[in-house]
Amino acid sequence: MRPTPEVSRRDFLRAGGSVVVSFALGAVLPKWIGAQATASGTDVGKPLDPHQVDSCLAFHADGSVTIYTSKVDVGTGLRTAMSQMAAEELGIPIERISVVEGDTALTPDHGGTGGSSGIPRGAVDVRQAAATARQAILNLGAEQLKRPAAELALADGSVRPSAGGDGVSIAALIGGKRLDLQVDPKAPLREPASYTVVGKPILRADVRGKCTGQRVYIQDLTVPGMLHGRVIRPPAVGAKLVSVDESSIQNIPDVRVVRIESFLGVVAKDEWAAVRAARELRATWTDWSGLPGSDGLDEHVRQSALDHDEVLVNRGDTDAALSAAAKQLSAAYTWPCQSHASLGPSCAVADVRPDGATVWTSSQGTYGLRTNLAKVFGIEENKLRVIFLDGAGSYGGNGNDDAAADALLLSRQVGKPVRVQWMRQDEHGWDPKGPPQVLELRGGIDADGRIVAWDTQMWLPTTVPGNRPLLAVDAAGIPQAHGQGAGAVSQNGDPPYSVPNLRATAHWLKETPLRPSNLRAPGKIANVFAVEGFADEIASDAGIDAVEFRLRGLSDPRAIDVLKRAAEMIGWQPRKSPNPRPLEGPLLMGRGVGYVRYKQAENYVAVAMEVGVDRASGGVQIQRITCAHDCGLVINPDGLRNQIEGCIVQTLSRALHEEVKFNRSRVTSVDWATYPILTFPEVPPIEVALIDRPKVPPFGAGEAATAPVAAALANAIFDATGVRMRSVPFTRERLKAALSG
Amino acid sequence: MATYSFRVNGRTVTVDSWDPAQPVLYLLRNSLGLYGPKFGCGLAQCGACTVLLDGKAIRSCVTSVKQVEGRAITTLEGLGTSEKPDPVQAAFIAEQAAQCGYCTNGMIMETKSLLNQTPSPSLEQIKEGLARNLCRCGTHTRILRAVLRAAKDQGGNHATNS
Numbered sequence: 001m002r003p004t005p006e007v008s009r010r011d012f013l014r015a016g017g018s019v020v021v022s023f024a025l026g027a028v029l030p031k032w033i034g035a036q037a038t039a040s041g042t043d044v045g046k047p048l049d050p051h052q053v054d055s056c057l058a059f060h061a062d063g064s065v066t067i068y069t070s071k072v073d074v075g076t077g078l079r080t081a082m083s084q085m086a087a088e089e090l091g092i093p094i095e096r097i098s099v100v101e102g103d104t105a106l107t108p109d110h111g112g113t114g115g116s117s118g119i120p121r122g123a124v125d126v127r128q129a130a131a132t133a134r135q136a137i138l139n140l141g142a143e144q145l146k147r148p149a150a151e152l153a154l155a156d157g158s159v160r161p162s163a164g165g166d167g168v169s170i171a172a173l174i175g176g177k178r179l180d181l182q183v184d185p186k187a188p189l190r191e192p193a194s195y196t197v198v199g200k201p202i203l204r205a206d207v208r209g210k211c212t213g214q215r216v217y218i219q220d221l222t223v224p225g226m227l228h229g230r231v232i233r234p235p236a237v238g239a240k241l242v243s244v245d246e247s248s249i250q251n252i253p254d255v256r257v258v259r260i261e262s263f264l265g266v267v268a269k270d271e272w273a274a275v276r277a278a279r280e281l282r283a284t285w286t287d288w289s290g291l292p293g294s295d296g297l298d299e300h301v302r303q304s305a306l307d308h309d310e311v312l313v314n315r316g317d318t319d320a321a322l323s324a325a326a327k328q329l330s331a332a333y334t335w336p337c338q339s340h341a342s343l344g345p346s347c348a349v350a351d352v353r354p355d356g357a358t359v360w361t362s363s364q365g366t367y368g369l370r371t372n373l374a375k376v377f378g379i380e381e382n383k384l385r386v387i388f389l390d391g392a393g394s395y396g397g398n399g400n401d402d403a404a405a406d407a408l409l410l411s412r413q414v415g416k417p418v419r420v421q422w423m424r425q426d427e428h429g430w431d432p433k434g435p436p437q438v439l440e441l442r443g444g445i446d447a448d449g450r451i452v453a454w455d456t457q458m459w460l461p462t463t464v465p466g467n468r469p470l471l472a473v474d475a476a477g478i479p480q481a482h483g484q485g486a487g488a489v490s491q492n493g494d495p496p497y498s499v500p501n502l503r504a505t506a507h508w509l510k511e512t513p514l515r516p517s518n519l520r521a522p523g524k525i526a527n528v529f530a531v532e533g534f535a536d537e538i539a540s541d542a543g544i545d546a547v548e549f550r551l552r553g554l555s556d557p558r559a560i561d562v563l564k565r566a567a568e569m570i571g572w573q574p575r576k577s578p579n580p581r582p583l584e585g586p587l588l589m590g591r592g593v594g595y596v597r598y599k600q601a602e603n604y605v606a607v608a609m610e611v612g613v614d615r616a617s618g619g620v621q622i623q624r625i626t627c628a629h630d631c632g633l634v635i636n637p638d639g640l641r642n643q644i645e646g647c648i649v650q651t652l653s654r655a656l657h658e659e660v661k662f663n664r665s666r667v668t669s670v671d672w673a674t675y676p677i678l679t680f681p682e683v684p685p686i687e688v689a690l691i692d693r694p695k696v697p698p699f700g701a702g703e704a705a706t707a708p709v710a711a712a713l714a715n716a717i718f719d720a721t722g723v724r725m726r727s728v729p730f731t732r733e734r735l736k737a738a739l740s741g
Numbered sequence: 742m743a744t745y746s747f748r749v750n751g752r753t754v755t756v757d758s759w760d761p762a763q764p765v766l767y768l769l770r771n772s773l774g775l776y777g778p779k780f781g782c783g784l785a786q787c788g789a790c791t792v793l794l795d796g797k798a799i800r801s802c803v804t805s806v807k808q809v810e811g812r813a814i815t816t817l818e819g820l821g822t823s824e825k826p827d828p829v830q831a832a833f834i835a836e837q838a839a840q841c842g843y844c845t846n847g848m849i850m851e852t853k854s855l856l857n858q859t860p861s862p863s864l865e866q867i868k869e870g871l872a873r874n875l876c877r878c879g880t881h882t883r884i885l886r887a888v889l890r891a892a893k894d895q896g897g898n899h900a901t902n903s
Contacts, residue, residue: 075841075878203837210842211830211849213777213817220776253759272760272767275783343781343789343877344843392779393841393878424782638837642883646840649879672786672875680868683881 043105043382050108053136053181056129057086061175063157064096070110070367071122072102072388073206074395076702077639078113080204082123084635088190088197089130090137091154092170102366102388112365114396114518115487116602116700119635124697131187133179140173192633192694199692201638206390218362218389219347219421226349226417228271229410230278231472232264233430236288236665237514241475248282257281258413263475265410267418275423289664291513298334298727301438304509307462313494316501321453325444329541331534334727335437335526337512337660340519341675344392345422346399346431350407352415356383359408362391363400372401372467373408376480395650396487396518397468399431405470425670432468433660434519435461435486435512439493439530444501449542451553453501456493456531460523461486461516462508468515486516489523491599492707495531497553513662521703524598525651525710529728532594532711536577537724545574546593546715556597558604558630558691563595565628565689566606577715578722587612587621590720594708603704604630604691607648609684611716618736620656620717622684629688629705632696640701644688647705653678655710657729747809749773750819758806765809766790766801769816777817777846781875788847788874791854792816798854817846820853829853832891833884840878847874852888861892 046068047055058066067086073079079099087094100106102113110122134154141159142149145168153162160167169175192198209215234241241262249255249266255277258265264283268274292300322328349360357379363369366386374381386404394400403420411418422430437460444453466483473480494504539549547567554560570591582588593608610623629644657676661669669675714725723738746755749769756772764783769775769792778801781789785800792801793815801814821827826834829852839845848871855862855870862870867888876884 075839077840203834204839207837207839207842208823208826208834210839210845211817211833212821212823212826213775213846214823215842216776217779217843219779220770222771270759270767271771272758272763275767276760341877342843343787343841343875344779345781391841392843395877421780424784424786642837642840642880645882646879649881650877653879671784672782673784677875677877678879678881679873679875680871680881680885683868683885686882 046106048108050110050125051183053129053132053183054178055108056126056183057133059170059174059177061171063169063171063175064098065090065092067097067099067126068107069099069122069126070102070107070112071118072113072364074113074362074364074391075393076118076643077204077636078118078123079206080202081119081635081639082126084197084200084202085123085127086130088195089127089134091134092157094197094202096157103385104366104370105385109367112368114364116703118702119698119700127189128185128187129183131189132181132184135184135187136179136181137170137173141168144168144173198633198635199637199694202636204639215390217344218349218360218391219344221349221360221389221419223349223351223417226419227267227269227414228274229265229267229407229418229420230274230423231406231420231426232266232278232281232283233426233471234262234285236285238288238290239285242284242286245282249277249280252277252280256414258410260409260413261475261477263409263472265406267410267414291662291664293663294337294659294661297336297436297513298438301436301459301509301512304459304512307508307510310506310508312490312504312506314503316453318453318455318501318503321501322442322444322455325452326447327445328442329445329538330440330442331537331726333439333441333526333530333533335529336728337436337514338434338519338654338658339428339660339675340395340398340431341677342392342394342398342427342431345424345427346403347391347419347421348400348404348407349417349419350404350411351417352408352412356385357408358385358387359404360387360389361400361404362389362394363404364394364397369401369404372470373405376405376470376473376478377408377412395520396522397432399427402430402471405472409472409476428670428675429667430471432515432517434522435489435516437489437523437526439527441530441534443534443538445538445542449544449549451495451497451499451538454495454499456504457507458490458493458505458527459507459509460489461512462510468517484511484516487518487522488599491527492524492596493527493531495535496559496595496597496600497535497550498555499553514660514667520650521706524707525654528594528596528707529710529714532596532708533714533724533726536592536711536715536718540577540718543576546577547572548574550593550595559595559597561691562604562606562628562630565691566608566626567593569626569628569687569689570608570610570624572608577719579719582720584612586614586616588615588720590716590718592712592715592717592719594712594715596704596707598704598707602631602699603701605705605708607705607708607712609712609716611713611720613717613720613735615739618732618734618739620730620735622652622682622713624684625686627686627688627705628691629701630691630693631699631701631704632693633698634690634692635698637690640690641688643701644705645686647703648686648709649678649683651706651709652713655713655728655730656682657731659729745806745810747811748813749775750815756806761807762805764802765804765806765814768806769801769814775816775818779843779846781843787844788851789844791847791850791874793850793854796854796857798851817849820849828894829856829891832894833887836883836887836890838880838883838887840880844874844876848876848884852891855888856892856895860895862888864889
């Protein structure tokens with residue numbers, strides 16, 4: 001293939017002028033990447049200690065400010081929220097603030113991005129650095145203006161006397177210089193009552209770029225001399241490569257096959273050549289059938305080998321209280337393996353050179369990835385730079401880290417920068433999965449319908465220290481840790497209601513099928529599905545209204561507020577469940593509610609919904625949803641709503657449709673036809689109420705509102721039909737079978 | 742190596758492809774530097790790669806370069822810029838109808854196509870029109886609002902360029 005001209009996007013926009021045939025890296029990339037592309041190693045002289053103000057903030061001579069943080073914005077609006085918080089403390093217009101995220105050469109390590117920690121950790125850390133800087137700037141201004149700092153104010157990028165008069169700009173005071181200051185954990189923050197930027201629905205700057213094709217994703221990154229790589233995964237998870245017939249792709253131009261033990265990849269200048277070569281390369285693999293299959297997975301999980309038991313909560317005497325209770329109820333709830341199912345398959349670019357390596361990724365944890373890649377590939381950590389770029393939503397640990405290892409291994413082998421993007425079947429087939437979960441619950445109820453005893457038992461994959469094994473590394477026979485972890489999966493397994501005798505136990509299993517991983521709100525969606533479903537069973541059995549039943553068990557006013565608010569918004573009328581008069585045309589109508597205090601420590605969320613169930617087809621038609629949400633201080637109400645709406649819609653998808661299917665050898669749900677997700681016609685109107693608590697520290701909101709959704713949906717289906725769905729997904733087929741059964 | 746000519750965003754381009762079956766998505770991105778259209782599935786299942794072909798939305802991940810020869814493609818970049826977005830892009834920005842934004846290209850291009858054919862769609866028509874475009878972040882309610890806003894801003898019967 002003759003090289004085709006590479007044209008920068010800016011040159012190719014619709015406006016007139018001839019097409020300029022040139023490679024213009026700087027035109028399409030943020031400036032720091034352009035500078036980086038020629039650098040090797042990682043020491044660019046920038047301070048990285050997160051306790052230093054200069055590590056987190058740079059004040060430029062033109063009056064602009066750059067924030068540096070390892071926390072990354074994976075479509076959540078974090079960078080806008082963080083900019084608002086810094087702008088507020090610094091008295092700088094938000095337009096002058098930009099954010100550099102997740103670059104191990106430039107950003108301090110505020111931790112990886114996960115568990116809704118972007119706001120309470122990274123953004124709050126940056127805010128404290130900004131508050132420290134504000135004090136320093138005021139003091140510098142005091143010297144310059146020869147007035148006491150107490151008489152000065154910082155606003156619009158300048159220090160001025162509060163009473164009026166000439167000021168001096170931040171740029172003139174410290175632009176282009178370092179402050180050389182430790183972050184002062186006690187530096188005073190601005191009073192919430194005086195906020196002018198925090199709490200405002202500032203538009204996300206990245207949305208504009210995303211709507212016009214001008215925002216660069218990892219998938220769009222091109223570096224000079226880059227080749228396109230694809231990895232050929234085995235037809236069975238544990239199969240070994242026996243032989244490769246390179247003649248099978250001799251009709252495809254300029255392809256190089258890379259084989260390292262059972263790692264098999266191709267690289268080519270032309271991406272389509274790499275795609276076709278990966279598809280058509282004939283290879284022979286050993287047989288392998290070590291999976292249990294997804295049919296009957298619940299039973300398999302329930303009987304899997306135990307690593308250890310952990311009593312999570314234990315108060316009163318649960319066994320005695322259960323036995324003595326007027327009535328005992330029990331139920332088992334299950335959740336299947338689910339995929340992150342990122343819309344854009346995982347992607348990375350790696351450039352391995354003799355003196356160091358660079359990896360571009362949209363991994364949520366660039367520092368963690370660097371440590372792991374450095375160890376596995378024998379690169380000194382300070383010679384490996386890992387840089388975040390926007391990617392498709394990842395919702396936890398999807399295939400991004402694996403794609404990085406693919407690219408690094410291929411680049412090292414061929415001595416050129418290599419871009420690897422997974423194909424659809426790779427993403428669905430090989431991303432590490434949200435693990436299956438099984439919960440068994442027992443409740444003891446007194447004569448008034450109060451819960452006197454509650455027992456939760458859950459079966460989950462245990463945590464094994466060390467990194468999750470990377471696919472390419474195992475395949476290539478390179479030694480690595482075989483850690484296991486899926487996040488804090490055992491939280492919210494105990495009810496949020498006052499129960500005198502309560503026990504929750506996690507049965508940690510040695511393993512569950514397919515590599516477990518953090519998937520948005522790890523474990524907690526299934527746990528709340530079970531807990532709030534079972535609470536609903538108890539309420540229904542006792543003939544008590546579902547909202548009233550919950551309010552009886554709550555004393556925290558913030559909890560009561562969200563529950564009442566969500567119920568009011570949907571026009572909740574107290575009555576028993578199931579609905580005594582559900583029939584409306586072909587539909588059975590019902591309503592349901594779910595409540596969570598996320599991680600029993602963070603956000604308060606209540607979700608209510610109305611659904612119709614088609615008796616003939618088993619199809620669920622969600623009519624509308626209301627949600628009341630309290631995460632403390634609201635930084636950006638529109639960004640927050642966007643996250644909450646996304647939490648709700650994505651969890652509807654997971655509850656209605658999603659289950660990873662696999663046979664004895666491999667995952668078989670490998671595209672959107674076999675792993676369907678929610679589509680537009682199924683999406684209901686969603687009404688969200690934000691309860692702002694300016695004096696309460698802010699928590700993140702990328703996860704909490706997911707937790708009560710599946711429960712509220714199952715409760716609504718029960719209310720409509722009298723059928724209790726205790727296993728996700730609630731597919732038409734399953735519901736139809738349950739309705740006729 | 743064969744050469745193929747077609748129009749992209751109002752200009753005639755000539756690209757080389759060793760394979761007449763090469764999906765035009767790869768040529769738009771890698772040969773022409775138009776990264777608006779995204780690779781999502783390669784199976785015409787998700788819509789991330791959507792472009793307009795003679796004014797109608799198609800999936801560029803399964804449309805070969807041979808099929809587009811002599812025809813006119815519009816990509817996301819051909820609508821407007823960040824400084825001067827077209828009405829559909831502007832509506833998506835105003836409604837903040839994106840999270841990760843990987844599907845956004847497809848949502849906007851499908852909307853262009855829909856509004857070309859149905860200038861004043863009902864909410865149900867919009868839902869049907871976008872039924873084959875997937876969004877994983879769950880931004881659907883905002884996207885629906887953006888399409889309604891775009892239809893309104895275009896006056897309901899404004900023929901758009903393509």
